[in-house]
Amino acid sequence: MMNKKAIGAVAVAAAAALALTACGxxxxxxxxxxxxxxxxxxxxxxxxxxxxxxxxxxxxxxxxxxxxxxxxxxxxxxxxxxxxxxxxxxxxxxxxxxxxxxxxxxxxxxxxxxxxxxxxxxxxxxxxxxxxxxxxxxxxxxxxxxxxxDTIALFYNKKMAADAGLTAEQMGSLSWNPQDGGTYEKAIARLTVDKSGKRGDEPGFDKNNVAIYGLGLESSGGENAGQTQWSFLAATTGWTTTDKNPWGTHYNYDDKRLQDTIAWWASLAEKGYMPKLETTVGANAADNFGAGKAAINSSGSWMIGQYTGYKGINVGIAPTPAGPDGKRASMFNxxxxxxxxxxxxxxxxxxxxxxxxxxxxxxxxxxxxxxxxxxxxxxxxxxxxxxxxxxxxxAFTQHVKDKTTFMLPITDNAAKVSGIMKPAMDGVVAGKTPASSLTAANEQVNALFAK
Amino acid sequence: MTTLTKQPGPGLAAGGPQKPRKRGKTAAEFRGTGDLKIALFFIAPAMLGFVLFYLVPSIRGIYLSFTEYSILGDPEWIGTRNYERIAKDPLFWNALGVTTQYVIINIALQTALALGIALLMHRVAKSTLVRGALLMPYLMANVIAALLWFWMLDYQIGIVNQLIEWVGLPRVAFFGSEQWAIPTQALINTWRHMGYTALLIFAGLQAIPNSVYEAASIDGSRAVSTFWRITLPLLRPVLVLVLVVTVIGSFQVFDTVAVTTAGGPVNATRVLQFYIYQRAFNEQDFGYGSALAVILFVILALVAFIQMKFLRGNQSDLD
Missing domain, CATH: 3.40.190.10 (Periplasmic binding protein-like II)
Structure with a gap:
């Protein structure tokens, strides 16, 4: 029960004193x-x-x-x-x-x-x-x-895909739109299996007792512009995070195209195709995939080693789905x-x-x-x-060859932006608030740049 | 718990009968060379620590709360703007609400359980081993305790949820759901602190003279009424001290939140201390963080003052 304020203040004071000497x-x-x-x-x-x-x-x-x-x-x-x-x-x-x-x-x-x-x-x-x-x-x-x-791709469990009747070609040519989710949602639904063995697209599927989720959930992605979660979908609608990049000064979380994308994504949890956010606190999405609890995980190329390292899991890597305009998109960091x-x-x-x-x-x-x-x-x-x-x-290098990448948004106030966006995005993905609530968060974010 | 060692509670001191001052003579010997010098000599180390680690940083923290400061670069004086922003900051009010909820659950349960344990220690469990075992959770580092529970209460792999499912009930997202996150953290820290709190109360129990109980039993008082009419009133000064110390500690909950939910889900566990940390260290807004810390300091001072004043913590009914 030490006085944390005091400790913090000491650190600050000491740091400030030393900063003067560091300038030399x-x-x-x-x-x-x-x-x-x-x-x-x-x-x-x-x-x-x-x-x-x-x-x-x-x-x-x-x-x-x-x-x-x-x-x-x-x-x-x-x-x-x-x-x-x-x-x-x-x-x-x-x-x-x-x-x-x-x-x-x-x-x-x-x-x-x-x-x-x-x-x-x-x-x-x-x-x-x-x-x-x-x-x-x-x-x-x-x-x-x-x-x-690094770019983004879909890691998927090859055996589960085969069991669901999905070929590598099908997995490699998924399409998506924010209205009905396209073949991407169909594949996710097909790969979801409840405890009695019913698939997500079959009648009688019990969304409250799911054994294998079609799509794994890492986090709401509110901290990092949805890099591995939804950025690769939102970008295919023509949406951009900021007015310009790098050094944008206006965020676009109030855009309908983004909010539709997020609403669709959050709906997967509601439908039972993706774990609920509350069940992922403390869990590691990659390890859940490794434990056979999720069939697809969208993630970055820096995770290749981990995803291919799980014993007994045969991993396929598919490119991110093509969007409404027929093109794929991946954040490029x-x-x-x-x-x-x-x-x-x-x-x-x-x-x-x-x-x-x-x-x-x-x-x-x-x-x-x-x-x-x-x-x-x-x-x-x-x-x-x-x-x-x-x-x-x-699946990763293709984005670079096809020039379907877009840059990670670079702006000032990055930490403050994530401080605002994480809870806002969590609320939407948890199903507590509608996607339209992001408009209010967006106003707070843009107020940071209004000084 | 520094407060405790610095100012032994009036209740504890009021314990035994005042012993005759044997030190009087020794003190007289020193008087010739000057008490002041000796006193200063002994006070100096503590004083140095106090000035260096409490006074100076506190003053600097108060100064920083009126500035905009990002640790790199110089603080820029902005008057009371941080405080004005805090007044309008929904996250601050949320933090205050969440923290209060945590304190109420934590303190109510912890005090009740600790009192029960203390009575058991006083009456039943005389073995040092049992008494020592009660202190075990408190000996564990906060972070370790939090991580252990985080693991045991995990939605997917936690043993507690396995048991719940085994009994036939649906799994509970202890840390993941907004309703459960704060009660879960409050319970973990109740578990961790109740043994220690019980020990403090136990010390107070031992200070109640046996003669009072003997008188009560001669008058035919039963256990329950003895507790309400004798034990509790005579324990009041100790209980007040325990409450003041634990409430202050409880308001400063941080580690458990930091290693488990980090403020989430949404803002359900964004307690004050965590919000201060987030603003200062994550978002590099030390001015705003300092202002929040000053507000927490004022709140705690007020809470302690009110508790001492209205529960008459500095008076004993034994006199």
Whole structure:
């Protein structure tokens, strides 16, 4: 029962004091800045071995520099980085996320890489289209070099699909619309099985006693613009999250096309085809899929390893359904490596970031078959590496080839937006409030930008 | 529980008969060299901690509540705008309501159960082992206790729901449904704290002189009326202290929520402390968070004051 306010205030006070001293760092030039130990942080444990290999290779080529890698889980990662920035102990280089970096730019915590890119002639055309531009701030400066990308697809249980009479071709050519859900809903209904063995599209189906849900539910997706939940559907209706991207200043959660999409999606829970939101608190959607409790899960390419790793589950990967206009859509997200403005080893950090952004490192990452590297050639190598492991990743790469991707929305106030949207979206998906209630939440969100 | 060690309750102190002051002589010896110096010497460490970790941060927190501050960069003075926004913030009022609901369930159950356990310890369970076992949940870290229950009460894989289904009842989404989320958390913390609370009350029970009970039994008083007419009134100062301390603790519920529902479903468990954390640390709005914290501080001070005042916690009926 310690006084939490006091603890918080101490942290703030201490952090503020240290922030003053931290400003001294970051001076570039000088031999000291180009050698010694630099720290590098990332959050995904699956990728650690790949980047450790990159660091080893890098140190061999640059004996003056030592790279110390720290992996911290996503939940603690951003708090530690922010506190580190305030207290002067943030890593020299860290894996950055599109939803987070606008705040870092606003508070001047990142090193602009334009001079380095120009001087060292980094070829920005080598990355998959659009990835490099994501990291250019509103001030026109570049704050990261792309390292990887991800898209969305449907992971499905092949045996359940076969039992339901759905072929791989059918699963690969689903269509969707917000009115009746198209063949996507038909497949989901067909794959749903109640405890007496009745399928979701058969008479007598008991929606209150479901053994296998056609579609798994991860969360309401209110925090991350529905990246893996509904963004790939909403986008096919022509809806966009913000007025422009990146750096939009007006959100569109009041749009009928989005609200229709969400209403349709939430209706799946009502129909018994998808678990109710209240039953998913504390549950892990991927593990439920692995336990045979869901037949389809929409998820991102960073989850390939996990979904294909469940023993006894034969996993197929189908592309997201085509929308009313006949085209598919997938959110396109890309990570990058950024340099903290408070680094004392700026030159060494630049070298490391450029190495991470080079084919030499990204090919190493590709070979481990964990994510898709940002460089086009490395992406192909990763696809081949996945194939060698018996995983067909076309459903993910197809979006990039067909240019059916749209960018993760990048705006200021990202954390505050999710603070408002999560409860609002939860309410709709839980069936407590109608989709039209998102209009009120949207007004709150847009008020954040109205200052 | 720092409050407890700093100011031993009047009830506890009023316990035994006042012992003659043996220390008087020793104190006189020191008087020559100056009590003040010695006193300061002994007070200094606590004072230093108090100033460094309580006073300065509290003052700074109050200052920050009048600013807009994102931890990176400098605080910007905005007067009372944070407070004006809070007054109009539906999430603040929701948090206040949710927290109050939690406190009422938690305190009512916890105090009643603790009182019962304390009476049992006093009358029946004399074994140290049993008495020690009652304290076990309290020795567990908050987060661990919360996670254990989170797991046991899980909708899909929780053992409790397996049992419920086995009995033939429908599964309960303990953490997932809006009606159940707060009562579930309140029950978990009741389970965790009741042993400790019982121990405090038990100490108070032991301080009631046996002679009072003997007199009662000679007068033919039965157990129930003895409890209502003797035990409870004489226990009042201890109960008040326990209530003040547990209510303050209960208002500050955070860990259980943070590791289980994180404020959800919707806003059902967005208790004040969690809302403060969300605004300050997730949304980097330390000014707003500090203002919320100041409001919580004022609420707690008022609640404690009212309890002490109206339950006459600083007076004992034993005198």
């Amino acid at each position: 760092g970051g001076a570039s030039g000088g031999a000291e800045s180009a050698k010694g130990e630099i720290s590098y942080w990332l959050w995904d444990a699956n990728q650690l071995p790949a980047y450790q290999q990159c660091a080893t290779d890098f140190q061999k080529a640059n004996p003056d520099i030592k790279v110390k890698i720290t992996q911290t889980g996503w939940d603690d990662y951003w708090g530690k980085i922010t506190n580190g920035m305030a207290s002067g102990t943030a890593p020299d280089v860290f894996t950055n996320h599109l939803a987070k970096y606008p705040d870092f730019i606003k508070t001047k915590q990142l090193v602009a890489l334009d001079d380095a890119v120009a001087n060292d002639k980094v070829d920005l055309g080598q990355y998959n289209e659009g990835l490099a531009d994501l990291w250019v701030g509103q001030d026109g400066k570049r704050y990261g070099l792309p390292k990887d990308w 890309g990570l990058a490596d950024s340099i903290w403005a408070g680094t004392k080893k700026k030159d060494a950090a630049i070298k490391w970031v450029e190495y991470l952004g080079s084919a030499a490192c990204q090919d190493v990452v590709a070979a481990k078959a964990v994510v898709f590297p940002a460089i086009k050639g490395s992406t192909d190598k990763a696809a081949a590496a996945f194939k060698a492991k018996g995983v067909d990743v076309n």
